[in-house]
Amino acid sequence: MVRFARLRRAGLPYLLLLPALVVEVLVHLVPMVIGVVMSFRELTQFFLGNWGAAPWKGLGNYRVAVDLNAPVGAALLHSFWVTCVFSVLAVGFCWLLGTAAAVFLQENFRGRGLLRAVFLVPYALPVYAAVITWAFLFQRDSGLVNHVLHDQLHLTGDRPFWLLGDNSFVALLVVAVWKTWPFAFLVVMAALQNIPKDLYEAAALDGAGMLRQLWRITLPSLRPVNQVLVLVLFLWTFNDFNTPYVLFGKAAPEAADLLSVHIYQSSFATWNFGTGSAMSVLLLLFLLVVTAGYLLVTSRGRKYADG
């Protein structure tokens, strides 16, 4: 009896967790597992109606995806590099802008509340509406960007294309940063409220200027928040589908061919779900490795700092 009671007591937490576990499995894990299973099958339009009958392809889909000498693999690798560069730049600018704005708005002045609210607008707008507006701004002949750069400021000799060719990378970066930096701003602003005022006062007494305070107090205090913020920003940017899709449509220019749209194009748009799944699994693995590596490096650094 005693043993049973102990078992019951020990089992109770699991029992209480069960509903959440079931829902979590249904919502998160099952689609992932199905995706992984799909990546080993030849799932095309011929087997959609009865996809249990789709033939197993073993690693065939993966071989197509990583065969760098064939067009599919080469295009995937190109898209991967574009996405890496894009993500690093976008996260960097988002963080820089967000932190700078948060630090400046920490000072008390008239209109601060208004400014803070305005800064959050891009984050609050529906993605489609915001990005399609940018798409029109970037139009070569009738867009506002060229009107300002070419017609008003005469900075360019000819009207450049922003949504075609190499410039499309810049356009994509601008829109992505514009859309995401308010999140960095919001998080850093919240973190700043938690830094004790005494630290700054003490530092001021010791003769530390603005920059020194920023370097010695603000940034170190933000460290734990930044660790999470940069990771989240990276994962979002790396996986971003909406921005490139709305900006460029089904076929992005090579210079701005992000992985998410690339995978969409090689699976959904062409009814080749097996290959698409294989590419998605590879993407997942890469992000897992990056995340694990990042957490390992950053938390080790913190331990030393704390110790």
Added chain:
Amino acid sequence: MRILRVAPVSALVAVLAAAVSGCGGGSSPGGGGSNDSPTTLTYWASNQGPNVEADKKVLGPELKKFERQTGIKVKLEVIPWPDLLNRILAATTSGQGPDVLNIGNTWSASLQATGALLPWDEKNFAAIGGRDRFAAPALAATGAAGKDPAAVPLYSLTYALYYNKRMFQDAGISKPPATWGELVAAGKKVSKDGKWGLGAEGGQLANNIHQAFVLGKQHGADFFDAAGKPAFTSDGAVAAVKQYVDFMAKDRIIAPGNAEYGQNQSLRDFATGRTAMVLWQAAATTFAADGMKPSDWGVVPVPVPSGRPGAGRQTNSMLAGINVAVFRNTHNLNGARKFVKFLTSDAEQRLLNKTYGAIPPVKAAQRDPAFDRQDTRVLRRTLTRSAAPLPQIPDEAQFETSVGTAIKDLFADAAAGHPVTTASVRARLARAAQQMAK
């Protein structure tokens, strides 16, 4: 304690297994539908009017009429275009779908390959009055050749050449072009002072395909050989794509900015007098919405080499349109057939096509003044005489994506001032063909 640690893990595995197998059912192969629920039908209609609500207003009274005739209640769902293929694919994989549905006619062969749609054999066609009631080109866009159609034509559309009468007059052009030579000549006369001859949607993959396909026919080239293998780099196909891109690159009658158009900006340019011509399907309502009066524009058939549209090399339009299909797993097979018969009846065809600005694929329904206006007359004649369906192959979507993207990239080259040569066109198309190969 060991057992306790194992318990949650095994529970997780059990739930996973149950969920995976539960979702993995799909439809039973060869399931032929049933008549379990003879008094109701679910109908997925594509969005044909300005918005979903407008479609409900149009279709609602007609469904009531059908209910009065047959006692079958139709549950209508109008599905916006961005969702429609998604929803159909979801229904296909789960086996849980509507009884009757609309599909874009270019999807016919792909969806046919999934086996989710009821094949229209002689018996099924007999139930709706026979094949002969439909225009042949429309019927050709209902599935792969040599197989029973996967759907029945419902609304049809073709391309025409719209031109701005005033701009033609100002440039001294007396007669709208009937050949490509005349079109280029007219375009060159118009293209100056910020005005341009022809509009294009360089970023719209489907539109690129429609134009290249027709020009391909005129060069005697098909983009697929008889075995269904890609033949993108044949001399005819290369010449066709080059001819289309050359309107911008060599003839300079398309504004370079059109290379990035993808949201029908070319129609707005036409309506506001910036371009003199545009190749489009039933554009009348869009022009009106942009403030252009019907008397300001004229419409003629799309040019062909001989100046006289017909079959084969004188083809001048892809056959666009909507087909209606019956889901194979329907629970009301007889009712579904009755409903398709109703939708393709002469009276409904007249009414629905008139409302939606399309041309009835049912021949008898074409005799109506509504299909004899300046624009609909051209579209109707093209439909019966000189339109051809896009390749009816399961890989059609891949074709649209790969070759459509190749043309988009070529337009981008042309717009940036890079030369577009036979070799560069062939190289792009060769890459597109490699993406198709599996």
